[in-house]
Amino acid sequence: MRWLLRQSAALVAVLSLLTLPASPAGAITGTISTKPVAGTAAVNGPVYASAVVGNVLVVGGSFSSVGGQRRVNLAALDATTGKLLSWRADTNGTVWALGAVNGMIAVGGSFSTVAGQARPYVAVITTTGAVRATAWRPSGPVLAVAGYGSTLYFGGTFATVNGVSLRNLASADVTSGALRTTWAPKPDGRVSALRAWNSATLLVGGSYSHIGGLARPNLAGVSQAAPGNALSSYSFATSGCPVLDIAASAAADRITVGCAGSKNGGNRFQAFNHAGGAPLWVHRTNGNVQAMVIVGNMVYAGGHFSTTDGLDRKHIAAANLTTGQLSAWHVTMNSAMGVWAEAATSSRLWVGGEFTLLQGDPVYRLGGFAVTG
Numbered sequence: 001m002r003w004l005l006r007q008s009a010a011l012v013a014v015l016s017l018l019t020l021p022a023s024p025a026g027a028i029t030g031t032i033s034t035k036p037v038a039g040t041a042a043v044n045g046p047v048y049a050s051a052v053v054g055n056v057l058v059v060g061g062s063f064s065s066v067g068g069q070r071r072v073n074l075a076a077l078d079a080t081t082g083k084l085l086s087w088r089a090d091t092n093g094t095v096w097a098l099g100a101v102n103g104m105i106a107v108g109g110s111f112s113t114v115a116g117q118a119r120p121y122v123a124v125i126t127t128t129g130a131v132r133a134t135a136w137r138p139s140g141p142v143l144a145v146a147g148y149g150s151t152l153y154f155g156g157t158f159a160t161v162n163g164v165s166l167r168n169l170a171s172a173d174v175t176s177g178a179l180r181t182t183w184a185p186k187p188d189g190r191v192s193a194l195r196a197w198n199s200a201t202l203l204v205g206g207s208y209s210h211i212g213g214l215a216r217p218n219l220a221g222v223s224q225a226a227p228g229n230a231l232s233s234y235s236f237a238t239s240g241c242p243v244l245d246i247a248a249s250a251a252a253d254r255i256t257v258g259c260a261g262s263k264n265g266g267n268r269f270q271a272f273n274h275a276g277g278a279p280l281w282v283h284r285t286n287g288n289v290q291a292m293v294i295v296g297n298m299v300y301a302g303g304h305f306s307t308t309d310g311l312d313r314k315h316i317a318a319a320n321l322t323t324g325q326l327s328a329w330h331v332t333m334n335s336a337m338g339v340w341a342e343a344a345t346s347s348r349l350w351v352g353g354e355f356t357l358l359q360g361d362p363v364y365r366l367g368g369f370a371v372t373g
Contacts, residue, residue, distance in 0.1 A: 031372050032329065034359060036363050036369065040366055042068070043059065045064065046061045047352030048060060049061065049095055051099050051105065052343045053105050055080065056085065057078070058074070058076050059077065060098050060107065061095055061341075063365070073090065074089055074090060077366075089114055089129050092112060093109055093110040095108070096143045098145065101148075105125045105127065106122070106146075107124070107145070108141075109121065117131050124174050134177055135177060142158070143155065144194040149199070150173055153169070155187075165186075167187065168186065169186070169204065182226040185204070185229070186211070187210070188208050188209055189206060189207045192242070193246045197250065203222075205243030205244070205257060212230030216234070218236075220236075236277040236279075237272075241268065242259060252297065253273060255274055256299050259288070259289055261287070261288060267289070268282055268285060269282075269289045282324075283301070283319060287303055289301045289302070292342065297320060300316060300317070300342060302339025303316075313326075314332055316330065316339050333357060338353050338355065348369065351367050351369075352366045353365060355367070
């Protein structure tokens with residue numbers, strides 16, 4: 001759903017001329033400003049994905065220039081200043097997903113090459129731009145990535161990897177390069193979001209009905225050990241809620257998700273208790289929620305909505321992670337599709353998307369907000 005919506009957005013634009021752990025060490029704990037960080041490099045096309053690795057902010061999408069310099073679909077910036085870094089690793093297709101794995105950058109998308117090297121749909125890059133030697137060959141686009149230790153998880157819309165039946169979700173060791181052929185949860189639909197909860201459990205979001213041998217519509221906890229069985233202790237009320245992104249906090253024992261619209265509802269962001277998956281709170285939006293990030297005790301939801309619970313919250317809304325209370329914090333931005341990506345550091349909340357105005361200022365598709373107080 002997320003990928004299809006992005007493809008549709010891109011088509012509309014043409015006819016009228018769219019995982020890091022959610023609370024990394026040092027995540028924002030103060031109050032977030034509503035004034036955009038000045039001097040952030042402008043991006044000339046949609047930003048669909050972002051991740052922070054060390055002090056590097058990596059953004060991906062469908063663009064050809066960042067900060068006035070040639071960067072095709074993938075770019076690296078200083079995660080504090082938003083200034084462009086020197087290295088390049090251009091792709092020949094759209095980047096849909098970014099994440100951290102073993103101190104490196106995992107990249108997923110619709111490309112076949114990265115920096116001129118054959119890397120169909122998935123690649124690993126160092127924070128200095130070197131493309132790691134890997135030999136994984138999914139048969140279709142990768143829409144979500146997540147890392148735990150040296151293990152990379154990648155999901156999307158594919159039937160095989162290296163000819164092995166690993167439908168829509170697979171894993172590999174980034175140190176040895178080995179594909180984990182016996183780990184095969186095989187969700188029966190698209191995977192759009194991945195988050196490693198701990199060393200034992202991977203959270204999987206998307207648009208599917210069964211995974212790892214159990215009926216678990218759209219959201220599941222899956223064992224990181226082969227064969228990748230779905231865990232019976234994780235059962236979430238996400239029927240009618242195709243999951244586009246996941247943010248999770250072990251400290252708060254909370255799992256939050258953003259959902260696409262569906263015939264049964266959708267268009268919401270909500271929180272679940274990790275132990276047992278009990279629903280805790282929900283906020284309804286009038287459009288898809290495409291990006292989620294937890295900073296301190298707040299969760300920030302981005303998307304192409306204009307209201308949350310009937311209140312003016314155009315493209316981004318914030319809620320208390322524990323109580324679910326909707327925050328008065330909000331910012332204004334233009335564009336129909338709004339926010340596609342979010343990432344946090346110890347001093348910044350970064351948002352990426354299709355906007356060109358942020359709080360009335362010219363800010364081109366990537367904006368940062370500083371901590372105050």
